[in-house]
Amino acid sequence: MDGTAIALSARLAGVTLLVLLPLAVLLGRWLAVTRTRFKPWIEGLLALPLVLPPTVVGYYLLVAMGNQSALGRLFEAVVGHALAFSFGGLVFASVLVNVPFAVQPVQRAFESISPDLREAAQCCGLTRWQALWRIELPLAWPGLLSAAVLTFAHTLGEFGVVLMVGGNIPGETQTVAISIYDRTQSFDHASAGAMAALLLVISLVTMAVSYGLVERLMRRRRSA
Amino acid sequence: MSLSLDLRHDGPPLDFRADLPRGRITALLGPSGSGKTSILRAIAGLLPVREARVTLESEHWDGAGVRLPTRARSIGLVSQHYALFPHLSALGNVEMSLTHLPAAERRTRALEVLALAHVGGLEHRRPHELSGGQKQRVALARAIARAPRVLLLDEPFSAVDRSTRKRLYLELRRLHEQLRNTVVLVTHDLDEAAQLADHLCLVRHGRLLQAGPAADVLNRPRSVSAARLLDIPNVFEGRLTREGGGERLLHWGPHRLRVAALDPALPDGLLRWAVLPSNVLLAHADRAWNSDLENAVPARVREVVELGGEAVVRVQPAGLADAPLQLRLPTRAIRRHAVSRDADVTLCLRSADIVPLCDDAAP
Numbered sequence: 001m002d003g004t005a006i007a008l009s010a011r012l013a014g015v016t017l018l019v020l021l022p023l024a025v026l027l028g029r030w031l032a033v034t035r036t037r038f039k040p041w042i043e044g045l046l047a048l049p050l051v052l053p054p055t056v057v058g059y060y061l062l063v064a065m066g067n068q069s070a071l072g073r074l075f076e077a078v079v080g081h082a083l084a085f086s087f088g089g090l091v092f093a094s095v096l097v098n099v100p101f102a103v104q105p106v107q108r109a110f111e112s113i114s115p116d117l118r119e120a121a122q123c124c125g126l127t128r129w130q131a132l133w134r135i136e137l138p139l140a141w142p143g144l145l146s147a148a149v150l151t152f153a154h155t156l157g158e159f160g161v162v163l164m165v166g167g168n169i170p171g172e173t174q175t176v177a178i179s180i181y182d183r184t185q186s187f188d189h190a191s192a193g194a195m196a197a198l199l200l201v202i203s204l205v206t207m208a209v210s211y212g213l214v215e216r217l218m219r220r221r222r223s224a
Numbered sequence: 225m226s227l228s229l230d231l232r233h234d235g236p237p238l239d240f241r242a243d244l245p246r247g248r249i250t251a252l253l254g255p256s257g258s259g260k261t262s263i264l265r266a267i268a269g270l271l272p273v274r275e276a277r278v279t280l281e282s283e284h285w286d287g288a289g290v291r292l293p294t295r296a297r298s299i300g301l302v303s304q305h306y307a308l309f310p311h312l313s314a315l316g317n318v319e320m321s322l323t324h325l326p327a328a329e330r331r332t333r334a335l336e337v338l339a340l341a342h343v344g345g346l347e348h349r350r351p352h353e354l355s356g357g358q359k360q361r362v363a364l365a366r367a368i369a370r371a372p373r374v375l376l377l378d379e380p381f382s383a384v385d386r387s388t389r390k391r392l393y394l395e396l397r398r399l400h401e402q403l404r405n406t407v408v409l410v411t412h413d414l415d416e417a418a419q420l421a422d423h424l425c426l427v428r429h430g431r432l433l434q435a436g437p438a439a440d441v442l443n444r445p446r447s448v449s450a451a452r453l454l455d456i457p458n459v460f461e462g463r464l465t466r467e468g469g470g471e472r473l474l475h476w477g478p479h480r481l482r483v484a485a486l487d488p489a490l491p492d493g494l495l496r497w498a499v500l501p502s503n504v505l506l507a508h509a510d511r512a513w514n515s516d517l518e519n520a521v522p523a524r525v526r527e528v529v530e531l532g533g534e535a536v537v538r539v540q541p542a543g544l545a546d547a548p549l550q551l552r553l554p555t556r557a558i559r560r561h562a563v564s565r566d567a568d569v570t571l572c573l574r575s576a577d578i579v580p581l582c583d584d585a586a587p
Contacts (some may be wrong), residue, residue, distance in 0.1 A: 084361035099364070104410060115309070116303055116305060117307050117309060118308065119268075119270050119294075119301070120301070120303065120308075120309070120366075121253035121268075121299040121309075121320070122268075122269075122293070122294040122295050123269065123294060123295075123299060123300065123367070123541065124270060124295075124320050124321035124323075124366065124370075125295045125321060125323065125324065125370060126295060126320065126323060134320065134323075135309055135320075137307075138311045139310070139311055220414075
């Protein structure tokens with residue numbers, strides 16, 4: 001088993017979650033209530049990582065991060081090394097490809113809150129932020145939980161984009177999925193098998209637990 | 225006058241101007257889709273209206289370049305389905321409208337209003353553990369907790385059963401005696417408006433048909449639409465004339481009704497008029513004193529339907545085949561005078577009870 005790769009994957013998933021979840025809450029909440037006519041286009045753009053091959057997403061990310069791009073140059077000027085083939089680059093890529101997994105459940109959760117409740121919050125004299133914290137987030141939290149679990153599990157298993165953007169640098173960009181690929185290529189089936197099984201178990205458990213929790217919450221909500 | 229409104233909007237259409245008296249319960253009465261809920265939402269600042277002027281006393285909520293957000297308006301709202309926060313207890317729901325107070329004070333005040341709304345002891349229940357009437361009371365407690373100057377009620381009794389509703393009417397009137405705030409009640413229920421409101425605004429197609437003290441509006445509709453909205457079936461057409469001595473007569477088919485109480489400014493000619501079913505008197509045709517009755521009209525009973533303690537009697541005045549007239553009488557009167565189908569009776573239409581109606585186009 002490649003402990004370094006497992007730790008790196010866990011760290012990547014954790015950091016991705018920390019960065020993405022607040023963004024997903026703001027974006028999902030906005031999409032749930034906005035009446036802009038560009039909404040389908042915005043939703044389409046956010047869903048692109050679901051339908052594009054990881055190599056296409058990875059290619060564009062690589063271009064965006066390279067020292068030919070403003071983003072790449074800015075990052076290099078601030079941090080001192082290139083964004084591509086670094087952990088920072090991996091986080092950036094991971095956040096982007098996980099947007100649909102995080103935003104969609106959050107958006108659905110906010111959409112399921114009756115407009116009556118939002119209006120009641122206003123009539124109670126709550127500010128927007130108070131209403132978000134005290135009313136909407138507590139009601140939307142099954143969706144937030146789903147988003148977190150999906151993002152975490154999906155990051156653990158992401159392969160194509162990570163390979164394109166991060167390469168295969170042990171301790172820096174070599175995640176479990178890539179390590180499994182590596183071991184299989186070098187006929188280290190025992191190690192590859194163990195890590196594959198571990199990933200399978202973690203994914204299954206997190207998904208099952210989250211589905212169970214959401215189901216229970218929704219049942220409680222329905223009876224309310 | 226306290227709450228002054230001038231609202232113009234396209235979707236839903238509104239062209240509504242009214243002054244609602246301070247410290248009174250005003251009912252906005254109209255059929256569904258007439259825009260009354262939109263008016264309420266505009267007062268609350270929840271519906272952005274194309275052109276709005278909402279003024280409470282001298283405070284501008286809308287208009288004159290001002291648009292106060294909902295949370296800055298001194299309002300409490302009870303919506304049709306109460307909109308209680310499902311994740312909070314009754315107490316938590318009420319406390320949510322008291323976030324401007326320190327925590328300890330918040331709790332005391334919340335318990336106080338819950339008791340005032342007759343749901344003391346249920347403060348730890350979640351909304352799904354409350355009955356319809358209890359939910360309504362919690363929503364009311366939440367709405368009055370901030371001591372709003374204007375209390376907005378959007379068909380708040382429509383989702384509870386009849387007996388609970390009667391009790392809630394009583395509680396609302398009592399509460400209003402104590403609080404004396406300005407209440408705007410949206411309803412399509414005539415009885416509800418009649419029982420609760422001091423002041424009545426009839427609304428149709430987003431416009432004000434008629435406004436005034438409830439008793440006035442209920443008894444003296446000004447137009448055919450208002451009469452229809454008030455469910456007054458007896459709307460007729462006649463011809464108004466002025467006799468030699470200056471006496472005014474209303475010719476209704478072969479009958480000549482004396483209408484001394486009518487506004488002298490009404491021009492001669494075609495006149496639509498109404499009479500409330502409860503204002504039509506009935507006498508036996510064979511009684512000798514019939515000739516002394518004011519505006520006696522012979523008629524034949526066509527139908528008698530008993531509804532609880534009251535009977536609806538449909539009669540056909542002589543010589544007027546297409547003008548059936550409805551009256552309401554206590555059931556015991558029906559029994560005592562043996563009013564039955566095909567009986568000949570005499571109606572008495574008092575001059576003061578004849579209500580002239582203007583055309584709908586006029587305000």
